[in-house]
Amino acid sequence: MDSISTSVWQRRGSSIIFDQKSLGPFISQGAIISLRTALSWTGGILSVPPMPARTILISGLETMIETLKPQEAEDFLAGRIRPLLITLQNRWTDCGIVFGFSSHPKAFEETSMEEEVLFRRRDQKTVRLSEGLWDGSATVNMKRVVRERASAGEEVIVGYYVARIS
Numbered sequence: 001m002d003s004i005s006t007s008v009w010q011r012r013g014s015s016i017i018f019d020q021k022s023l024g025p026f027i028s029q030g031a032i033i034s035l036r037t038a039l040s041w042t043g044g045i046l047s048v049p050p051m052p053a054r055t056i057l058i059s060g061l062e063t064m065i066e067t068l069k070p071q072e073a074e075d076f077l078a079g080r081i082r083p084l085l086i087t088l089q090n091r092w093t094d095c096g097i098v099f100g101f102s103s104h105p106k107a108f109e110e111t112s113m114e115e116e117v118l119f120r121r122r123d124q125k126t127v128r129l130s131e132g133l134w135d136g137s138a139t140v141n142m143k144r145v146v147r148e149r150a151s152a153g154e155e156v157i158v159g160y161y162v163a164r165i166s
Contacts, residue, residue, distance in 0.1 A: 001110065003144040009161040010055040010096045014085045015145060016117075016129065018101040018108060019158030022147065026057040026098065035060030038084060055096040062101045070125045077132025082165065085133065089164055098159075099133075105157060117142070117160050134162045141165075 009015040017023055026032060038058045061081065065073045088097055101107075109118045109126070117130040130142055141162045146155040 001115075001142060001144055003146045003155065003157075004161065005146050005148070005155070008096075008163075009098070009145050009159070011094060012096055013089065013161055013163040014097040014099070014133070014165070015159050015161040016099050016101060016108075016133070017145065017159035018103055018105055019147070019156070020102070022145075022158045023057065023098075023100045026055055026100075031055055032057040032059055032100070034058070035064065039080060041084070041088070054094060055098055057098045057100050059100050061099045062103060065119060065127050065129075066121050070121075070127050073127045074132045077127075077129070078135070081133055082135060086165060101159075108157075108160070130160065134165050 009017070033056060035058055038056075064076060068076060085097060088095070103119075107120045108129070109120055110116070111118065116128060118126045119129040120126050134142060141164070143161050144157050145159040145161050147158055148154070149156050
């Protein structure tokens with residue numbers, strides 16, 4: 001899996017970001033909305049994003065994944081979130097859709113072939129996160145989002161990004 005260190009994930013495509021330092025500016029700018037609000041857009045999506053920011057941070061997906069049974073969570077991702085992402089990316093081509101997570105980075109596990117990202121819930125059950133969100137195209141198009149650690153110059157994984165799903 002390739003890595004990116006640019007801010008492209010903020011301006012297009014969709015991503016899962018779990019690094020609080022990376023999410024902080026969007027929270028302070030008020031570019032955060034609830035998952036419930038985002039899901040309501042599928043009934044009649046606006047021609048332009050409802051916020052002036054080029055990044056929309058959606059909160060609440062982590063809670064859904066944690067509270068549903070693992071299979072129900074995967075079905076929810078594939079049946080409700082993936083169609084939402086497709087609709088939003090087709091309408092708002094210059095807007096990044098970010099799902100913010102507060103879990104520790106170790107809750108996100110790349111499979112041995114780095115083709116899929118799993119989310120390990122607090123109850124230690126896993127959910128196929130990238131498969132549910134981005135379908136099979138994630139294996140080719142998914143990228144690790146990284147930033148440099150200030151002191152050591154090493155890369156820190158802050159999330160995962162897919163430019164476009166179909």
